[in-house]
Amino acid sequence: MADGGGFDPGRRRVLFGRRRAERPALRPPWARAHDFTDLCTRCGACEAACAETIIVKGDGGFPTVDFRRGECTFCGACADACPQPIFDRTTRAWTAAPAVGRGCLTRAGVICQTCRDICPENAFSFVLVPHAAPRPVLDATRCTGCGACVSACPGEAITMEVRHGA
Ligand code: SF4
Ligand code: SF4
Ligand code: SF4
Known part of the structure; x- marks a missing residue:
């Protein structure tokens, strides 16, 4: 019941506007997107391997790329460092x-x-x-x-x- 102590989420949307849809996380280059969070163990190997330091921990500790920190040189170190079958370098980066x-x-x-x-x-x-x-x-x-x-x-x-x- 919305008028009690709790706050009705639907009413919140009316008052404050609909929340923007979450943007999909930007994963390291050549990473498979559709099952990334199933395969990634969050070991941090890709993050440690990136000389440009553009790979950071994102939501849930999964790696994501933050281009505000710099650019990707396509060196491939992140893909080489990953022990999981996540990176496919035959695909577009x-x-x-x-x-x-x-x-x-x-x-x-x-x-x-x-x-x-x-x-x-x-x-x-x-x-x-x-x-x-x-x-x-x-x-x-x-x-x-x-x-x-x-x-x-x-x-x-x-x-x-x-x-x-x-
Ligand atoms: S390809 Fe190289 S520069 Fe690009 S994200 Fe991977 S480790 Fe970083
Ligand atoms: S670099 Fe300059 S022109 Fe290009 S998007 Fe940014 S503000 Fe606009
Ligand atoms: S190729 Fe050019 S437009 Fe595309 S991300 Fe790099 S700098 Fe930006």
Whole structure:
């Protein structure tokens, strides 16, 4: 009963808005996503092996990648260190791509092209916008998912999003 001492979750949603759907965790490159938490023992070997220190403990102690700490060099050390049958290096390394959010400085009229300058694959281009600063557009076919653009973005506007079906 909602009017008693407890708080009705449905009412909470009405009052405070529906919670955003949880984003799928970003796993290390070449890791199988669908049964990752079944196979991973949380031993930390991949985390310890990553020279870029972008693998961190996420929810439940399972490894996740934090591109705010740096980029992936695709060295493969995480995959080599893992004792479990989790990594498949015959597949594409990442099922994630960058998304530019509303914090992009160009939306505030600032001329910024840092993401284009940092990207080793030239995956970003800029489109002209009338009476505004040119805005970044990603060519996902060029992007390798290295994440270099994430930590470089001065607006902290870029996040890596796991692609649907990953
Ligand atoms: S491939 Fe190398 S840099 Fe990338 S997450 Fe694995 S250990 Fe880190
Ligand atoms: S680096 Fe960040 S703030 Fe600058 S244009 Fe790219 S997304 Fe926008
Ligand atoms: S993730 Fe890497 S390849 Fe993809 S757009 Fe960012 S810097 Fe370029």
